[in-house]
Amino acid sequence: MSRPDSSIESLGILRGYPSGTLLFQAGALAAEFFRVVSGGVRVYKTDEQGRELEVARFGPGDFLGEAVAFAGGRYPFNAQAVVQTRALSFNAAHVLRAIETHPGAARFFIELLARKCLLLGGRLESLGLRTVRQRLARYLCANCAGEQVCVVTLGIKKGELARLLGTASETLSRTLRQLQTDGLIEVRGPRIRIKDCARLRVEAGE
Amino acid sequence: MSRPDSSIESLGILRGYPSGTLLFQAGALAAEFFRVVSGGVRVYKTDEQGRELEVARFGPGDFLGEAVAFAGGRYPFNAQAVVQTRALSFNAAHVLRAIETHPGAARFFIELLARKCLLLGGRLESLGLRTVRQRLARYLCANCAGEQVCVVTLGIKKGELARLLGTASETLSRTLRQLQTDGLIEVRGPRIRIKDCARLRVEAGE
DNA sequence: ACCGCCTCTTGACACAGATCAAGGACGCCC
DNA sequence: GGGCGTCCTTGATCTGTGTCAAGAGGCGGT
16 A cells, blocks of 8 residues: 555656755745655745744655645645655656556545545644644654653754654744653663653544 | 546436534544535534534535445544535445446546545644634635725624634624724625725735 | 523623743853 | 754744624525
8 A cells, every 4th residue: 555556656756855955945836746766855834934834744755746746736835854764756647647557556545635634634623722742742652662751862953853743843842851850761861761751642632 | 627427427316415514523423425416514513512623614515434434444423414404415336336347437536535624634733833813814714806995794703603613602793803903805794895805915924 | 572592792800821031051162 | 162054942923814793694484
């Protein structure tokens, strides 16, 4: 389920993106979409005042930009390589044409888009009716093996995590401390030991 | 582009939903999705404390629930008829099977899902980095003909609009007044005259 | 016309989280 | 080791928005 039809895959052109470069930019016409091969990409939006919201972060195997490319129109967000990244670039029109003759590929992209809708819906819900504390708890739970006691090692900078959670780094810092004071976690740099997974899950609101 | 393949359409079963009844409920297994024929449906989520966020509102011609049904799993939101509503109900597995042999239908659903992703992404951005004032300005602009001066008549109660914008009705009330004080609009009950569309658009942040 | 119900408005207040401003910790390079 | 840049933390303060409480206005029913 994580690989599209190989005849589709062969339509992709492999490209390299040094850390910091943009795969696409908000406002540009969306003719192509991408599949990350190695590295990582963050998708974000900046407002006039420079405040920034990270919509999602993608790693190897993930697709990005496919929704805009299929719908036609302009990218609503920026996509930036966070490390040296390689990605397959697809022309949306070519892929749509190929899909017409490959039912399996159609189904693949339908499920891909459907899952992306669910992802976005989940983030919407988090942002709309959860506090920073709850969102953080949820993030930690999601990245924990589910054991009673486990250690989450952040793969990203705390400032980046803050923007991913839709908050400021200062607030994230304070919230981490608060969870620690409450005996739920123990923070040692980028290493976070979850002392009580069950209780943390309650904090997260399931 | 707004109609699926007729062979797909014929898979739907027409059902009636009195005002207030649920088409589906958060947590239920998603086997089917819907297309509104007449009436209106709001999709929302309630948290433990009773706070509520309206994710989207659908009218005649719109699909809902298709993302969850295609991805498999449980509905993350509730869907409720806001007035007496008729809707076609589709079994997701049947439709997926039909799609395999109808390339046009595949393309239809891909574009449908893609547009839904864009819709959700837009709402995410609004909620994440816009103030209530900006979101309201944006809503008014979107529902205005684009003329220099025009009148928007709210089709929904102000309390409902508030939840759609992700805020409380009291705050909406105050914000409307504020825009009026600033000379951007004139409010007379559910009728809102936009005095300066261009300036309002600036407020909205394009 | 009176009453009850519902929606909307307004005021007072509380609080989460953003912002501003200093440090402090750590790594890296010369 | 000293200096410098980046990231993180902490404190003080400000602001938007939610919440609670009390009317105000409209509308239908009797």
